[in-house]
Amino acid sequence: MSGKGFVISREDWSLHRKGEIDRERHMEKVREAIKKNLADIVSEESIIMHDGHKVVKVPIRSLDEFHFRFDYGKQKHVGQGDGKSKKGDVIFTDPQQGKGQGKGAGEEPGIDYYEAEVTIDELADMIFEDLGLPNLEQKKKPELASESVEFKDVRKKGITSNIDRKRTIIEAIKRNALKGKPGLHGITPEDLRFKTWEKTYKFESNAVVLAMMDTSGSMGVFEKYIARSFFFWMVRFLRTKYNNVQIVFLAHHTEARETTEEEFFTKGTSGGTRCSSVYKLALDVIEKRYSPQDYNIYAFHFSDGDNLVSDNELCIKLINELLKVCNMVGYGEIEGAYYYTSTLKTAYKRINSPKFTSVTIKDKSGVYPALKKFFSQAPDQAVN
Amino acid sequence: MNPKDELKILEESLEKITAKAREFGLDFYDMYFEICPADIIYTFGAYGMPTRYSHWTFGKYYHKMKTQYDYNLGRIYEMVINSNPCYAFLLEGNSLIQNKLVMAHVLAHSDFFKNNAYFKNTQRDMVESMAAAAERFRKYEFEYGRDRVESFIDAAISIQEHIEPRTLVKKGEETRKNRLKGKKQACHFERPETPYDDLWNIEKAQKCVCNNCKEAKKFPPEPEKDIMLFIIQNSKELEDWQRDIMSVIRQEMLYFWPQMETKIMNEGWASYWHLRIMREIDLDESETIEFAKMHSGIIQTSRTRINPYTLGLKIFEDIEKRWDDPTPEEKEKYGRPGGEGREKIFEVRATENDISFLRNYLTKELVEELDLYLYKKIGHEWKIVDKDWEAVRDSLVSSLTNCGHPYITVQDGDFNKRGELYLKHNYEGTELDVYYVEKTIPYLYTLWGRPVHLETVLDNKSILFSYNGEKGSKKFI
Numbered sequence: 071m072s073g074k075g076f077v078i079s080r081e082d083w084s085l086h087r088k089g090e091i092d093r094e095r096h097m098e099k100v101r102e103a104i105k106k107n108l109a110d111i112v113s114e115e116s117i118i119m120h121d122g123h124k125v126v127k128v129p130i131r132s133l134d135e136f137h138f139r140f141d142y143g144k145q146k147h148v149g150q151g152d153g154k155s156k157k158g159d160v161i162f163t164d165p166q167q168g169k170g171q172g173k174g175a176g177e178e179p180g181i182d183y184y185e186a187e188v189t190i191d192e193l194a195d196m197i198f199e200d201l202g203l204p205n206l207e208q209k210k211k212p213e214l215a216s217e218s219v220e221f222k223d224v225r226k227k228g229i230t231s232n233i234d235r236k237r238t239i240i241e242a243i244k245r246n247a248l249k250g251k252p253g254l255h256g257i258t259p260e261d262l263r264f265k266t267w268e269k270t271y272k273f274e275s276n277a278v279v280l281a282m283m284d285t286s287g288s289m290g291v292f293e294k295y296i297a298r299s300f301f302f303w304m305v306r307f308l309r310t311k312y313n314n315v316q317i318v319f320l321a322h323h324t325e326a327r328e329t330t331e332e333e334f335f336t337k338g339t340s341g342g343t344r345c346s347s348v349y350k351l352a353l354d355v356i357e358k359r360y361s362p363q364d365y366n367i368y369a370f371h372f373s374d375g376d377n378l379v380s381d382n383e384l385c386i387k388l389i390n391e392l393l394k395v396c397n398m399v400g401y402g403e404i405e406g407a408y409y410y411t412s413t414l415k416t417a418y419k420r421i422n423s424p425k426f427t428s429v430t431i432k433d434k435s436g437v438y439p440a441l442k443k444f445f446s447q448a449p450d451q452a453v454n
Numbered sequence: 455m456n457p458k459d460e461l462k463i464l465e466e467s468l469e470k471i472t473a474k475a476r477e478f479g480l481d482f483y484d485m486y487f488e489i490c491p492a493d494i495i496y497t498f499g500a501y502g503m504p505t506r507y508s509h510w511t512f513g514k515y516y517h518k519m520k521t522q523y524d525y526n527l528g529r530i531y532e533m534v535i536n537s538n539p540c541y542a543f544l545l546e547g548n549s550l551i552q553n554k555l556v557m558a559h560v561l562a563h564s565d566f567f568k569n570n571a572y573f574k575n576t577q578r579d580m581v582e583s584m585a586a587a588a589e590r591f592r593k594y595e596f597e598y599g600r601d602r603v604e605s606f607i608d609a610a611i612s613i614q615e616h617i618e619p620r621t622l623v624k625k626g627e628e629t630r631k632n633r634l635k636g637k638k639q640a641c642h643f644e645r646p647e648t649p650y651d652d653l654w655n656i657e658k659a660q661k662c663v664c665n666n667c668k669e670a671k672k673f674p675p676e677p678e679k680d681i682m683l684f685i686i687q688n689s690k691e692l693e694d695w696q697r698d699i700m701s702v703i704r705q706e707m708l709y710f711w712p713q714m715e716t717k718i719m720n721e722g723w724a725s726y727w728h729l730r731i732m733r734e735i736d737l738d739e740s741e742t743i744e745f746a747k748m749h750s751g752i753i754q755t756s757r758t759r760i761n762p763y764t765l766g767l768k769i770f771e772d773i774e775k776r777w778d779d780p781t782p783e784e785k786e787k788y789g790r791p792g793g794e795g796r797e798k799i800f801e802v803r804a805t806e807n808d809i810s811f812l813r814n815y816l817t818k819e820l821v822e823e824l825d826l827y828l829y830k831k832i833g834h835e836w837k838i839v840d841k842d843w844e845a846v847r848d849s850l851v852s853s854l855t856n857c858g859h860p861y862i863t864v865q866d867g868d869f870n871k872r873g874e875l876y877l878k879h880n881y882e883g884t885e886l887d888v889y890y891v892e893k894t895i896p897y898l899y900t901l902w903g904r905p906v907h908l909e910t911v912l913d914n915k916s917i918l919f920s921y922n923g924e925k926g927s928k929k930f931i
Contacts, residue, residue, distance in 0.1 A: 074469060074472070075472060075484045075485065076468055076472060076484065076485040076486070076487065077485070077486050077487065078461055078464050078465055078468060078487040078488075078489070079461075079486075079487070079488055079489070080457060080461065080488070080489040080546075081488065081490075083490055083491055083494045086494055086497065086504075088497060088501070088508055089493060089494075089496065089497030089500060089501075089512070089513065089516040089520075090493070090516075091508065091513070092508055092509060092510055092512050092513030092516065093513040093514075093516050093517045093520075094513070095510040095513050096510045096511075096513035096514045096517060097513075097517070099510055133514070134890075134893075135511055135611065135612070136612055136890050136893035136894045136897065137611075137612050137613065137614075137615065137859075137890065137894055138613070138615075138616075138859070138860050138862055138879070138886060138890065138891060138894055138908075139859070139860065139886065139887050139890050140858075140860060140884045140885070140886060140887060141884070141885045141886060141887045141888070142887070143831045144831075144884065144885050145830075145853070145884055146828045146829070146830045146839065146840070146849050147758065147759070147828070147829055147830070147853070148759070148760050148826055148827070148828060148829075148846060148849060148850045148853070149756065149757045149758050149759060149760075149826070149827055149828075149829050149838075150755040150756065150757065150760065150761070150764075150824055150825060150826055150827075151757065151825035151826075151827060151838075152755075152825065153825045154825070155825050155827050155838055155841070156838065156841070157827075157838055157839065157840065157841055158837060158838060159837065159838045160835045160836065160837050160838075161757045161758065161829055161836050161837070161838060162757070162758060162835070162836040163834055163835050163836070164831075164834045164835070164836075
């Protein structure tokens with residue numbers, strides 16, 4: 071230290087990577103935590119209802135640093151006003167469920183759990199990792215193959231219009247550097263690089279999801295939300311497998327009809343339930359619009375199982391018919407606030423087809439296991 | 455500007471600033487300033503120290519701080535370390551005037567570290583000892599596996615605040631004797647200690663029912679606040695490397711504790727002095743504006759929390775004013791002659807911590823001038839519930855007690871006579887976060903190796919949280 075009592079210096083810090091390394095470890099833990107909590111995250115409202123934002127916030131409690139602490143919500147805290155504050159002033163309102171958190175960062179009291187930001191695509195990759203498509207049948211009619219051209223190779227000979235300028239220049243620089251005269255001067259024919267294409271065949275494949283749901287009085291907001299989460303991921307998953315995935319919404323009580331997505335998830339009707347009606351409609355739709363020869367058909371039906379007993383036999387018959395034309399048929403029974411001794415699920419035990427799956431969902435976290443069950447690749451049913 | 459010239463100009467300014475600071479009477483360590491790029495400053499900020507051990511939680515803070523910086527939401531200009539010589543890191547890209555302010559600010563921090571009583575026992579060579587510890591932790595990772603070391607650190611840091619920073623306070627023996635003195639009858643088991651006492655223990659079949667005995671056999675004899683130390687010394691579960699990790703974490707917490715308990719004073723002191731020093735230094739017009747802008751950013755207030763810079767600064771200025779220019783009442787009542795302002799604030803910076811600072815010097819007038827209030831959650835809304843100055847002051851003081859952490863002690867290290875650990879929260883009106891309690895107790899089990907219990911109060915009833923290695927439970931007692 072000089073006599074002045076101080077030193078100022080500037081070192082080279084480029085090798086100091088500790089923060090980055092630990093940050094990477096933290097991100098790794100975030101991903102692990104997301105994977106472990108997929109069941110809860112899958113039906114996270116901010117994702118299913120996401121308004122086109124690519125990035126969603128996922129609360130990850132397991133990355134909190136737990137220690138003994140006071141209950142923030144039960145404590146009094148000190149704040150500072152602008153001189154005009156008075157007793158009874160509201161300084162902050164907790165965000166209600168479902169609404170976005172509008173306030174600027176650092177202003178909200180009490181929100182202290184860790185929220186990781188992930189893109190829906192990243193999340194989808196993790197969710198779909200364990201899912202597969204069983205019962206893939208070769209469609210009788212070969213899939214439409216369209217020829218397409220992809221530039222994926224670089225060669226030394228080619229058409230002048232396809233010169234890869236960047237690579238050519240790099241070659242020239244390299245050659246000059248080797249000669250001991252670094253810099254860009256004099257491009258020779260050996261430096262030239264050309265982009266070259268390959269012919270590939272793209273297979274057009276189509277899939278259609280027949281989303282069927284009981285909208286009778288006994289199906290409440292919760293039941294519909296479960297169905298919505300399930301279809302959300304189902305469609306997304308099928309999109310990774312097929313070029314074109316369509317979804318048809320069929321709602322029913324005692325009668326079935328085709329609806330818009332909006333109506334499907336929001337409107338309810340009262341009255342009894344006759345599930346056979348929707349299966350009939352489904353068969354009808356398939357026959358008229360989605361020939362099984364051209365389409366991979368996935369039918370899934372959500373209900374609370376409270377079906378007219380006299381209708382059950384017919385349902386089984388129709389499901390068996392659906393199984394003939396569909397790749398897969400699924401039935402999801404949602405156990406809501408009321409408990410029914412289900413008739414339908416018991417009846418469906420008699421259906422014996424590897425293409426049929428039935429699942430019971432009790433709460434939000436049941437959606438992910440249901441997806442996994444429906445899209446599991448059981449070894450004895452492996453492709454082909 | 456070329457970096458060499460920049461350094462030269464900085465050096466010239468620093469010379470003026472240090473001279474000015476000394477003239478004002480600031481007494482700081484030799485200073486070592488280092489200019490660092492943002493990611494390095496933010497790394498130091500997240501770790502609290504450049505050489506600290508590696509752990510994902512630091513990565514989490516770093517990520518948060520760095521993201522805020524990248525999005526231009528927040529910026530730290532400097533980072534200063536309590537060491538001798540005192541290290542301070544300046545953000546590369548600070549303008550000259552920003553650096554001047556930061557340097558003046560940092561000199562006052564250094565003065566505070568050197569002269570405040572609560573820092574007397576801090577290890578001033580912590581930079582080196584943290585580096586050595588980090589190196590050992592790395593070795594443990596090689597030897598025992600990264601995941602094992604990491605999850606052990608997870609467990610150890612979950613109780614890192616539970617230390618006893620008042621190492622000089624004698625405790626235990628005296629209070630125990632006093633309590634025993636009060637008892638009238640000596641128990642039949644209580645006899646003078648002899649070297650052969652352990653012989654009697656062999657046949658200790660019959661149980662003693664009197665209370666005195668139980669008291670005497672207690673382990674620890676007195677409730678122990680330093681849970682970290684108690685576990686390090688008494689856990690049968692820990693291996694040497696694990697004890698080392700816990701001791702390091704405890705030492706580091708002891709080192710950081712004085713900074714936590716003087717945050718308001720320390721930042722207030724530094725802000726007070728950067729203002730005074732900068733006023734004495736020649737600034738041109740644009741520099742003056744930039745300086746004013748930066749200073750007002752520093753003292754910006756928030757409706758939901760206290761800004762320690764502002765509060766500390768205001769209190770110091772108020773003390774100076776009241777001792778320079780006392781009211782007739784103060785003159786008469788306290789015999790304050792006036793003109794002692796500077797002297798008084800130097801005394802305050804040497805002897806107080808935040809709690810005593812607020813208790814002694816946060817006045818009615820200040821609470822009103824600063825428009826401080828108490829707010830609380832009512833339903834979905836956070837509402838102002840009190841503006842009474844004493845209520846505000848007392849609430850602030852109690853929120854700073856034990857640096858804002860619950861006061862928890864080891865009551866029994868051999869609970870149920872099965873070596874179980876029994877902790878008790880000294881409930882003072884604020885309940886614990888139940889979810890966090892239930893998540894923290896398993897960590898204690900990892901450290902102690904036997905079932906762990908925590909007694910606290912919920913809804914005015916005593917409740918016992920337990921964890922036996924497999925599952926947690928709670929019951930009202």
